[in-house]
Amino acid sequence: MSLLVRGGTVVNADRSFRADVLCADGVIKAVGPDLDAPAGAEVVDAGGAYVMPGGIDPHTHMEMPFMGTVACEDFESGTSSMLAGGTTMLIDFCIPAPQQSLTDALDQWTEWGKKAVADYSFHVAITWWSDRVAQQMAECVDRGVNSFKHFMAYKGALMVDDEILFKSFSRCRDLGALPLVHAENGDAVFLLQQQLLNQGITGPEGHALSRPPHVEAEAANRAIMIAQTVGVPLYVVHTSCKEAHDAIKRARDSGLRVYGEPLAQHLVLDESVYYEKDWDLAASRVMSPPFRSKEHQKSLWDGLVSGSLQVVATDHCAFNLQQKRMGQDNFTRIPNGTGGIEERLKVVWHFGVNTGRLTPNEFVAVTSANCAKIYNLYPQKGVVAAGADADLVVWDPQAQHTIRQKAHHSKLDVNVFEGLTVTGVPRVTISQGRVVWKDGALDVRRGQGRNIRRPAFAPAFKAQTVWNERTRPHPVRRQVQVQQTP
Numbered sequence: 001m002s003l004l005v006r007g008g009t010v011v012n013a014d015r016s017f018r019a020d021v022l023c024a025d026g027v028i029k030a031v032g033p034d035l036d037a038p039a040g041a042e043v044v045d046a047g048g049a050y051v052m053p054g055g056i057d058p059h060t061h062m063e064m065p066f067m068g069t070v071a072c073e074d075f076e077s078g079t080s081s082m083l084a085g086g087t088t089m090l091i092d093f094c095i096p097a098p099q100q101s102l103t104d105a106l107d108q109w110t111e112w113g114k115k116a117v118a119d120y121s122f123h124v125a126i127t128w129w130s131d132r133v134a135q136q137m138a139e140c141v142d143r144g145v146n147s148f149k150h151f152m153a154y155k156g157a158l159m160v161d162d163e164i165l166f167k168s169f170s171r172c173r174d175l176g177a178l179p180l181v182h183a184e185n186g187d188a189v190f191l192l193q194q195q196l197l198n199q200g201i202t203g204p205e206g207h208a209l210s211r212p213p214h215v216e217a218e219a220a221n222r223a224i225m226i227a228q229t230v231g232v233p234l235y236v237v238h239t240s241c242k243e244a245h246d247a248i249k250r251a252r253d254s255g256l257r258v259y260g261e262p263l264a265q266h267l268v269l270d271e272s273v274y275y276e277k278d279w280d281l282a283a284s285r286v287m288s289p290p291f292r293s294k295e296h297q298k299s300l301w302d303g304l305v306s307g308s309l310q311v312v313a314t315d316h317c318a319f320n321l322q323q324k325r326m327g328q329d330n331f332t333r334i335p336n337g338t339g340g341i342e343e344r345l346k347v348v349w350h351f352g353v354n355t356g357r358l359t360p361n362e363f364v365a366v367t368s369a370n371c372a373k374i375y376n377l378y379p380q381k382g383v384v385a386a387g388a389d390a391d392l393v394v395w396d397p398q399a400q401h402t403i404r405q406k407a408h409h410s411k412l413d414v415n416v417f418e419g420l421t422v423t424g425v426p427r428v429t430i431s432q433g434r435v436v437w438k439d440g441a442l443d444v445r446r447g448q449g450r451n452i453r454r455p456a457f458a459p460a461f462k463a464q465t466v467w468n469e470r471t472r473p474h475p476v477r478r479q480v481q482v483q484q485t486p
């Protein structure tokens with residue numbers, strides 16, 4: 001079955017041009033002007049619209065067991081939501097419990113992923129260390145995982161120390177896999193939490209107060225320095241504040257391959273919500289790092305414009321109010337996480353492109369192409385070109401939409417963007433060459449998603465390996481001194 005997207009303007013990260021897009025067998029067969037529709041082809045009208053590579057969200061937590069509960073979004077509802085928002089692939093985090101085998105955990109997540117209605121892939125988290133973990137990292141790489149995540153926060157649960165960071169980053173370097181960090185100083189967070197509780201601060205405001213920007217910046221800086229020492233690129237997830245962004249900028253200025261990922265939520269929502277009288281409202285926004293002030297939002301936008309930050313994600317991690325209420329008397333027990341997978345593209349377009357901060361091409365870069373390049377998916381994903389997967393979004397830049405929990409496709413009972421009216425929405429989403437979202441309706445099939453393998457040694461790693469070899473330390477060769485006896 002073939003499909004012709006007719007009459008639109010193709011927008012890639014590098015340029016825009018008028019062209020039709022012909023898809024068959026799940027891939028793009030041709031991109032060019034006035035293409036003929038093969039007999040029986042479905043024709044999608046893209047008149048007045050942009051045709052862009054489907055979004056890729058590299059940071060989600062479907063069905064994640066966390067903080068005594070399990071995220072309520074599963075791979076079916078999560079991937080359905082993302083398609084309704086124009087995103088056609090996600091990369092989720094497989095998180096082994098401390099002492100659990102990495103490959104057993106990957107088996108578990110792989111099983112859960114079979115429910116997905118669109119393409120997905122996995123990062124694996126390093127939550128403990130042994131020779132066996134090092135060996136299993138190689139087995140994960142053989143199974144198409146080219147990125148390993150490290151939590152520098154969540155003391156007593158997922159957090160790892162500097163020794164593990166050093167050992168795991170070194171292993172990543174040797175395997176050609178990208179280390180990722182959740183950068184917050186978990187010891188400092190823990191101590192601040194105890195102080196605040198002792199002062200009688202038990203509500204969601206304590207969450208924001210216990211995770212100030214310098215706690216994030218310190219960890220980002222530390223992870224960067226360890227990555228530099230080891231000689232490996234680094235990706236800093238959910239960069240939320242100016243000081244962490246500054247650390248990334250400094251590193252890049254000195255020639256390091258460090259990537260920063262702001263979230264759609266951190267770009268537009270601010271910390272004032274944690275001080276709301278309505279506990280449910282404040283708790284529903286609890287995530288780590290917390291939302292920040294306008295000054296930090298500006299820094300994140302500046303980074304996307306200038307290129308010091310590369311990817312906008314969501315960290316979609318869904319906990320309903322009943323789950324959030326586990327922390328009714330103690331903010332440290334509120335499960336951390338918010339949603340946004342359906343809203344990401346709309347929010348970034350509305351506040352990025354409509355305001356003149358980003359060009360449409362830069363929008364494609366930060367929502368799809370850069371991610372595909374960093375995670376070695378390009379040009380299978382992240383570009384509208386012959387040979388690429390037929391994952392597309394037909395974007396109507398004029399259409400308006402008001403974001404409402406009642407109308408979203410997530411299982412979440414709140415929407416952090418509730419009531420926001422955006423201009424610019426996905427008219428049609430195409431996944432694997434099939435129309436899956438059109439006229440406000442989904443047409444998806446459980447199990448249609450594919451587990452996309454991402455090979456190790458992305459181009460940046462090949463360069464880094466050559467550089468490491470050239471700059472490798474060598475012993476000083478000294479002549480053996482013969483001692484003269486007097």
Ligand SMILES: NC(=O)NCCC(=O)O
Binds near residue numbers: 061317
């Ligand atoms: N971000 C958050 O609050 N929850 C999900 C887990 C994580 O990424 O830290």
Ligand SMILES: [Zn+2]
Binds near residue numbers: 237289
């Ligand atoms: Zn995190």
Ligand SMILES: [Zn+2]
Binds near residue numbers: 315
């Ligand atoms: Zn996360």
